[in-house]
Amino acid sequence: MRYISTRGSAPELGFCDVLLAGLANDGGLYVPETWPQFAAADIALLAGKSYEDHAFEVIRPFVGGEIPDADLESMIAQAYATFGHRAVAPLVQLGSDHWLLELFHGPTLAFKDIAMQLLARFIDYELARRGERATIVGATSGDTGAAAVGAFRGRTASDLFILHPKGRVSDVQRRQMTTALDDNVHNIAIEGTFDDCQSIVKALFNDGEFRQRFRMSGVNSINWARVMAQMVYYFSAAVSLGAPLRPVSFCVPTGNFGDIFAGYGAKRMGLPVDRLIVATNVNDILARFIETGRYEMGDVVATMSPSMDIQVSSNFERVLFDAHDRDGAKIHALMADLTETGRFEAASNAALSHVRGDFDADRTDEEATLREIATTLRETGQLVDPHTAVGLAVARSHKGRVGSPIVTLSTAHPAKFPDAVERATGRIPELPPRLADIGEREERYEVLPASVDAVRDFIAAASPMKD
Ligand SMILES: *Cc1c(COP(=O)(O)O)cnc(C)c1O
Numbered sequence: 001m002r003y004i005s006t007r008g009s010a011p012e013l014g015f016c017d018v019l020l021a022g023l024a025n026d027g028g029l030y031v032p033e034t035w036p037q038f039a040a041a042d043i044a045l046l047a048g049k050s051y052e053d054h055a056f057e058v059i060r061p062f063v064g065g066e067i068p069d070a071d072l073e074s075m076i077a078q079a080y081a082t083f084g085h086r087a088v089a090p091l092v093q094l095g096s097d098h099w100l101l102e103l104f105h106g107p108t109l110a111f112k113d114i115a116m117q118l119l120a121r122f123i124d125y126e127l128a129r130r131g132e133r134a135t136i137v138g139a140t141s142g143d144t145g146a147a148a149v150g151a152f153r154g155r156t157a158s159d160l161f162i163l164h165p166k167g168r169v170s171d172v173q174r175r176q177m178t179t180a181l182d183d184n185v186h187n188i189a190i191e192g193t194f195d196d197c198q199s200i201v202k203a204l205f206n207d208g209e210f211r212q213r214f215r216m217s218g219v220n221s222i223n224w225a226r227v228m229a230q231m232v233y234y235f236s237a238a239v240s241l242g243a244p245l246r247p248v249s250f251c252v253p254t255g256n257f258g259d260i261f262a263g264y265g266a267k268r269m270g271l272p273v274d275r276l277i278v279a280t281n282v283n284d285i286l287a288r289f290i291e292t293g294r295y296e297m298g299d300v301v302a303t304m305s306p307s308m309d310i311q312v313s314s315n316f317e318r319v320l321f322d323a324h325d326r327d328g329a330k331i332h333a334l335m336a337d338l339t340e341t342g343r344f345e346a347a348s349n350a351a352l353s354h355v356r357g358d359f360d361a362d363r364t365d366e367e368a369t370l371r372e373i374a375t376t377l378r379e380t381g382q383l384v385d386p387h388t389a390v391g392l393a394v395a396r397s398h399k400g401r402v403g404s405p406i407v408t409l410s411t412a413h414p415a416k417f418p419d420a421v422e423r424a425t426g427r428i429p430e431l432p433p434r435l436a437d438i439g440e441r442e443e444r445y446e447v448l449p450a451s452v453d454a455v456r457d458f459i460a461a462a463s464p465m466k467d
Pocket of ligand 1: 110111112143144221253254255256257258259260307308387411412
């Protein structure tokens with residue numbers, strides 16, 4: 001299996017090189033040269049098997065023999081042994097034709113654990129095999145950093161440095177990061193905003209000498225291995241609901257488009273997926289594009305669903321690449337437009353039709369999100385988090401329009417966003433027992449000013465790669 005860049009000029013790579021590279025060196029995103037195919041009979045064979053078995057079958061063709069089967073199996077088993085539910089991603093029925101796919105049973109209670117638990121093991125395994133060490137550096141507004149800490153803590157070939165804006169992440173999110181006392185985990189609270197954190201990380205990646213010296217790497221949602229790991233639950237959910245015989249639609253609370261792109265990939269592999277419904281909060285760049293063909297950056301508005309507060313959806317580039325006949329030069333030009341002018345237009349009606357052929361999209365505002373949390377509790381007894389509620393509200397408005405059952409993805413546990421849930425319902429959702437004592441655990445983090453030099457000096461002093 002070879003991977004090519006969406007911008008057409010980076011070298012083709014195999015799985016393990018793509019895993020460690022993250023972004024392609026022409027600024028593009030790696031995608032498989034061809035999608036592995038699952039015939040109806042292959043899909044039928046998945047029925048009744050465990051999530052881990054599904055993961056092995058779906059992931060194996062993408063790895064292309066670069067990791068021996070036995071090692072792949074054992075990393076999958078270890079990744080999902082950290083989950084609090086034996087089914088890993090259980091389905092809950094909400095109505096006659098509506099289901100909730102619970103993706104929040106991992107160690108940090110958001111769907112990012114599903115991919116990150118596997119990604120960290122793959123990266124550490126490959127580094128160890130090459131006799132190398134890497135420094136993983138990232139900025140977080142909450143969920144990604146927590147998932148990364150939960151996944152990389154205790155790994156032996158990687159050191160993790162996560163920057164979060166001091167006082168601007170929730171207590172639970174901060175504690176999920178700062179109570180990991182492992183030697184290879186370094187939390188940095190920046191006296192500034194999330195944007196400050198992000199620009200510091202960017203500056204460090206742009207410092208070629210520093211980047212090489214510490215072999216810096218990232219784990220954000222454009223990493224191919226994360227998208228790949230997320231395809232698995234589209235298969236497991238569809239098979240539980242009757243695939244390959246019955247098509248299903250998925251409604252996905254969307255920010256950076258990594259999660260729903262995995263659904264698109266599963267469809268390209270032969271899974272009978274009907275509609276892919278993009279659900280956004282008021283940061284609705286994707287919904288506007290699908291309506292109008294114009295992709296226009298706006299200002300980010302802070303909402304109750306912060307993990308979907310984005311200006312651009314990086315992974316959407318992977319769909320644009322297919323929509324423009326896999327012409328890397330065209331994508332390069334569109335992205336240059338976006339950088340220069342803050343906007344671009346689909347290059348043709350055919351390109352827009354390609355996108356509309358798979359995706360619907362809709363937005364939900366803050367009031368409707370609160371109403372949805374309350375309505376869902378009243379109708380089903382389920383407490384849901386605000387990200388999930390955005391998905392449910394959009395699914396509700398689409399129900400009459402799709403001729404297949406809808407699976408809405410539940411991307412976070414309600415206890416991760418207790419303030420919104422309490423506002424909507426008067427109830428304070430409880431943390432699962434294994435996290436109930438998180439408020440009493442010892443925390444460790446470094447407070448630094450919003451300065452590239454301060455962070456660079458801190459990493460240089462704390463890294464075991466300093467000599
Ligand atoms: C990251 C995140 C999302 C958005 O997922 P994308 O892959 O970026 O579209 C939605 N909900 C929660 C809770 C998240 O943490």
